[in-house]
Structure formats: C-alpha cells, structure tokens
Amino acid sequence: MTAVVQPVSWALTLALFVLTYLLGSLSGSLLLGRLRGVDIRTLGSGNAGGTNALRTQGWRFALGTVLIDIGKGALAAWLAVHWMPDSTRAWAVYAALLATVAGHVWPVFHGFRGGKGAATLVGALAVAWPAALPVILAVWLLSLLSTGYVGLSTVLAAISLPLFALASGAGAIRIVFALVVAALLAYTHRANLARLRAGTESRFERVHVLRRRKARR
Structure with a gap:
C-alpha cells in the first residue's frame, strides 16, 4: 500500500x-x-x-x-x-x-x-498563518504613517515576519518560509531601496503624518 x-x-x-x-x-x-x-x-x-x-x-x-x-x-x-x-x-x-x-x-x-x-x-x-498578519500589517502601517514610503514600509513589514516567527517559536518550517519571503520581498523592492538611498523615492504625502505634524509647528 x-x-x-x-x-x-x-x-x-x-x-x-x-x-x-x-x-x-x-x-x-x-x-x-x-x-x-x-x-x-x-x-x-x-x-x-x-x-x-x-x-x-x-x-x-x-x-x-x-x-x-x-x-x-x-x-x-x-x-x-x-x-x-x-x-x-x-x-x-x-x-x-x-x-x-x-x-x-x-x-x-x-x-x-x-x-x-x-x-x-x-x-x-x-x-x-493568520497570527502573523496583525504584526506585519501593524509594522507596515506604522512605517507608512511615519515615513510615507510604501516600498520601505513593505520591506520592513517583510523583515518583521521572521522576527515574529522566531519570537513566537513558530518552528523551523515557518521560520525558513519567513526568511525566504523576507528576502524575496527585499529583492522585489530593490529599486525602491535604491531610489531611497538616492533620495528620489516617491512619497505618499497624504499619509505621511509625521511630516504634516512638523509642518504645523
């Protein structure tokens, strides 16, 4: 059999x-x-x-x-x-x-x-893996509101996934998955990161709360 x-x-x-x-x-x-x-x-x-x-x-x-x-x-x-x-x-x-x-x-x-x-x-x-979703969404949203950069926020959210996996004792399979996914999203956002280093990355000003607060002062 x-x-x-x-x-x-x-x-x-x-x-x-x-x-x-x-x-x-x-x-x-x-x-x-x-x-x-x-x-x-x-x-x-x-x-x-x-x-x-x-x-x-x-x-x-x-x-x-x-x-x-x-x-x-x-x-x-x-x-x-x-x-x-x-x-x-x-x-x-x-x-x-x-x-x-x-x-x-x-x-x-x-x-x-x-x-x-x-x-x-x-x-x-x-x-x-629904338990991981609130973590990466929270990291993404906080980063977006504080920087206005979608690409950077997505990369930081992806990096938070293996950190969450390690902190929660998710097990070897999920840890490997999280590491591969984080590396893949960093790779697909490499152009965004390059523009960020060059100072030419587009920013969503409407959601950039930190800058708006500074402008009001």
Whole structure:
C-alpha cells in the first residue's frame, strides 16, 4: 500500500505547486488593465502592483487590483491547506505559498513581468498563518504613517515576519518560509531601496503624518 500511496501523494503535491503558481500568475492589475486597454507596466514605475495602479489609474482600479491579488493568495493557501496530502502537508503548504508569490512576481501569463508580491502574501498569510498578519500589517502601517514610503514600509513589514516567527517559536518550517519571503520581498523592492538611498523615492504625502505634524509647528 505504501508503494502506491507515496507516488500519488507526491504527484498531488506537485500538481498543487503548479496550480498555486498559476493562480499567482493571475495579476490583478494586468487583468483589469486588459479591460481598460492599458498595461500599467508601461506607466509610472513600471510595476504591476497596487501602488503603481493607484498612481496611474486611480483608487478604484487599485482597489480591484489589491482585492484580486489578496484573493488569489488566500485561495491558493486554502487549496494548499485543505488538499495537500498528509505526508507532505507540514512543509508543502508553505512551499505552495512561495509558489503563489513567485507566480505573482514572475507570471507565466504576462511574460514573467509582474508585481512585487506583498498583497498576494497578505492573502496567503490570512489563511495559512493568520497570527502573523496583525504584526506585519501593524509594522507596515506604522512605517507608512511615519515615513510615507510604501516600498520601505513593505520591506520592513517583510523583515518583521521572521522576527515574529522566531519570537513566537513558530518552528523551523515557518521560520525558513519567513526568511525566504523576507528576502524575496527585499529583492522585489530593490529599486525602491535604491531610489531611497538616492533620495528620489516617491512619497505618499497624504499619509505621511509625521511630516504634516512638523509642518504645523
């Protein structure tokens, strides 16, 4: 029986990896852009994510983009949590989440040029690791309000994930997952970090609370 079950188990695991990657490849901004006749990768920062969607297409388009990207991350995580075989579930769920984020960053349906993976990660964590979500969202929001930089805030939020994993005793699999995700988001935001060092990074002044308070003094 074991000789029969194991190949089937690994085949299902591999199939779910492929499926979650394909789900990740469904980019919200690019799908909505086709309906509008635009490719936001040719506008603004050239990124197919929610921030560039907001700056170039407005808040409704950006909201649709973020909802799709979060939703596909949540769906991929649900499929992984509920359909991964027992023999591989402990680690395969988190490998599938990485596949989903990788699909968003390098989407097969859009010439392997996608977004940066943050919204998709949020959706995935909401299902597979909900305890981590308030921490990274709090770090992201506090950083955004104090600096006004979306990219920097996202990188700091990503870095907080492995710190949370270590502090909460999350276990080796989640710690490795968190480290890989943090490194991946730092990589996808490397242009933002370079512009930040050069002093040319765009800032969302409306949410930059600290600067507004200084200006009133």
